[in-house]
Amino acid sequence: MSEKNREGKRTARERMAIEREKQKAAEKRRRALIVGVSVVCVLGLAAVIGVIAANAGKDDDGDSAGPVVAPSGAQGEDSLVIPVGKADAPSTLVVWEDFRCPACKSFEDAYRSTIHELTDAGQLRVDYRLATIIDGNMGGTGSQNAANAAACAQDAGKFVEYHDVLYTNQPAETDDAFAENSKLLELAAKVDGLDTPAFRTCVEEGTHNAWVAKSNDAFRSGGFTGTPTVLLDGKNIYQDQSMTPQKLKQQVQEAAKG
Incomplete structure (x- = not known):
């Protein structure tokens, strides 16, 4: 095999190796992005649930919230x-x-x-x-x-x-x-x-x-x-x-x- 052919094959292998590294890096970025979005969604959902729960608590209090004012003459x-x-x-x-x-x-x-x-x-x-x-x-x-x-x-x-x-x-x-x-x-x-x-x-x-x-x-x-x-x-x-x-x-x- 000539020196020129060996050089060509080596260059091709190097290009393939480089491409594989690029693909691995892209896959890592994709996974990181998915995880990040999932975390944001979970945190966002938790925030929404927290707001709903807080509002529900307010609704449960209804008109009965406020100071306890007993009517005149109440006893016991x-x-x-x-x-x-x-x-x-x-x-x-x-x-x-x-x-x-x-x-x-x-x-x-x-x-x-x-x-x-x-x-x-x-x-x-x-x-x-x-x-x-x-x-x-x-x-x-x-x-x-x-x-x-x-x-x-x-x-x-x-x-x-x-x-x-x-x-x-x-x-x-x-x-x-x-x-x-x-x-x-x-x-x-x-x-x-x-x-x-x-x-x-x-x-x-x-x-x-x-x-x-x-x-x-x-x-x-x-x-x-x-x-x-x-x-x-x-x-x-x-x-x-x-x-x-x-x-x-x-x-x-x-x-x-x-």
Whole structure:
């Protein structure tokens, strides 16, 4: 083989080697680019997820965020009780209720006049405690908004009257009509002296929303199974199938006699 041919083959091998090195370098750059883009995508996705999670947290807080403002005259632990009747009444009825709850309306319709009679006579004190479980089960904010409006009525010294109006005019469970402030204000007009600028501001600004949320937290942590939960001197009378308004009246009057 001539020297010229050997030189040609060597040059060809060198060109091939150089080309292979170029290809290896290009492949490394391609892989590095893919990895870099993947990292950027992952970081970008994480950032998006973080923003979504942060916003979701804000949405969950909803209108219940803000300072806890208890209504006037609220009592008990964390001021979560709205009391009705004389403080020294011989018997105490604790009523956990939700203004969207159909069973609560049924209880109110059956026992309302008896409870009023006993509280007016000074024989019974009623501790009303508010929950929002229907909002949680059905969606919406009617339970919360109605409870806030009732707390606003308490500020005005009109809790009992407005409480009764809300139950008398309760919408169907699936109808979140109480979520509309206009509906709550419309019903307030049925209570003499309640529809004032102060009441309207309290309703529209959700002054007691955080208090309502705290009351609902107390209900959930109390181990109760649903609303209404009605306790006469600590005994759950709503679970007593034999209980009637007349039997409740008899028990309270006997306790008043000592």
